Amino acid sequence: MRRVAPGSPQTVRISVRQKDAFLTWAQQALPALKVKTVPAAGAAILQVENVTAAQLQQLSASPYVNFVDVPNRRAHDERQLNQSDLSVNKITTAHSRFPQLGGQGLTISIKEDSFDPTDIDFKGRVVSSNLFKQAASPHATAIATLVGGAGNSAPSGRGVAWQARLATSSYDNLLPDDGAILTQAGVSVQNHSYGVAAIENYYGLESQAYDQQSRQYPNLLHVFSSGNVGTQTSTEGRYAGIPKVANLTGQFKTSKNTLSVGATDEAGQVAPLSSRGPAYDGRIKPELVAFGAGGTSESAALVSGIGALVQQSYQLQNGGALPSAALVKAVLLNSADDTGRPGPDFDSGFGQVDAVGAVQTVQAKRYFLGSTAAAGLRTFPVTVPAGQQELKVTLAWADPEASPTTPQALINDLDLVLVHVASGRRWQPWVLSSYPHADSLTLLPKRRADHLNNVEQVSIAVPEAGSTSFRCAD
Structure with missing residues (x-):
């Protein structure tokens, strides 16, 4: 299988x-090939240059090529920027309510062209790098x-994590940066506000590499822009020809753990x-939305x-330890405000990000951590207050x-299931129809088992007070 055309x-x-x-x-079958290793991609990914159509067919048929x-x-860049308003996603309110939170001690990497390290708004917080260019990218x-x-x-000139350190990286390489180098620099979040020229809605080597890195470095959160071609129609894949859907601008954005x-x-x-x-296989993408005038x-x-x-x-609750990216993702999605059609959808994901709600979720310790083995079952108790x-x-x-x-x-x-202890009533997660037809993709979600996503969400309006539990089973 390949994603390149002869x-x-x-x-x-x-x-x-x-x-x-x-x-x-x-060396024996195609001695003229020029093969190079790909830096930071591991031994399993190679780059082959000046490949002819005939050589491409031989490569694709090789028993050693996956x-x-x-x-x-x-x-x-995903469009030029207009003036942003930090009040829309309750960021201004978060700054007011939680003045102790400014990202102190954390490092956020900006992967694209290099920003201006001399900007007064970054004074004293820029991680030195030889990637900074003389002509900074606006x-x-x-x-x-x-x-x-x-x-x-x-x-x-004030941003969200206004006291965090800032590092630069280059999007000349669309594979993940070296995880060891990112960790050594203290990077816990990397922002990716870029895309490629074409719609790329498939799971490729870059998608695979980001999911692999997320497992190797579980505290590193990658955030991608979904793209700015929402009115365009894909010409490839399962959703080809369906207007205004499945139009992510980069295969790396289809990764599961980002x-x-x-x-x-x-x-x-x-x-x-x-x-x-x-996403190409019916998964929910994007997972979140936020105000973006530009x-x-x-x-x-x-x-x-x-x-x-x-x-x-x-960190403030756990002796400086970082949470897993999966926990941060769950917190952001669970605290998001529903927008558009009721429940999750393929336009807004799980909703509009809410900075105050996300911070309050952590401060109130409304989260559980755990794991389960194959065919295992975990149960977590929840007490629902009145009202x-x-x-x-x-x-x-x-x-x-x-x-x-x-x-x-x-x-x-x-599989996630919510169970009311007294009555035994059960609720499954909200699941969207991924059938490749325009009408099907706009249907409201239904409660059933989810066998596509590594994020599942159950919600109940006006729940009965008392003991409830949710169960996670493999």
Whole structure:
């Protein structure tokens, strides 16, 4: 299976089963091939240059090749930025209510072109790097300001995690950065406000690599903009030809253990330009939306900053230890405000991010951590207070990386069920129809077992007070 089209000589990435065996095979079968290792991608991914159409067919048929994929593409900013309003997602309120939370001690990486390290709003908080360019990117500087500007220049220069350290990275390489280097630099959140020129809604080597890194470095949260081509129609894959759906701008955004973020207007309505889901296999993408006057770049930046505030809230309760990215993801989705059609949908995911609600969730310790073995069952008790308007429970886990050759990305299929102890009544999670038809993709969610997503959510309006439990089973 491959995602590149035969034609003139080209460069491709390949994943191989046994590197040494592949190199021996290639030396004999295709001695003219120029094979290079891909930095920080591990031994299983190689780059092959000047591949002809005939050689591409031989590569695809090789018993040592798992998948043939595109190489690095030219990334671009997800639209220029307009003036943002931090009150829309209750960020201004969070700053007022929780003045001790500014991202102190945390480092957020901005992966795209380099921002301006001399900007007064970043004074004293920039991680030194040889990636900084003489001509800084205005887009990257604006994104860094939204994520962590201190407001030294003006109130508009204040971002979400306004006391966090800021690091730069380059989107010239669309594979994940070296996780060891990120960890050494103290990076706990990386923002990705960029996309590629074409709609790419498939699970490729980049998607696989991000899911793998999320398992290797479980405290590292990756946040992607969903894209700004929400009015366009995909020409490939299961959802080809269906207008205005499945139009993510980069295969890396279909990874399971990361967050993709769409854009809304000030009223919380999803912007027409915001790229929609579902992911290629029917999973919910984007998972969240946030206000983005100039596009999903802004939205992702705000969620990255809020993610850092959630991490800091957890640290203050747990001796400085970082929460897992899966927990941060669950907190952000569970505290989000529903927007658009009732329940989750392929436009807004699980809703509009709420900075205050996310921080309060952690401060009130309304979360559980746990694991289960194969065919295992875990039960967690919840006491519902009188007068509660809604009970919402979200399960999220870091799922192992999938093979790009499989039609569905989910590996570990956990199932969430909410149970009222006294009556035995049960509620399953909300699940969307992923059938490839325009009418089906706009249907309201129904309660049933979810066998696609590694995020599941159950909600009940006006729940009965008393003892309830939720169960997680493999």
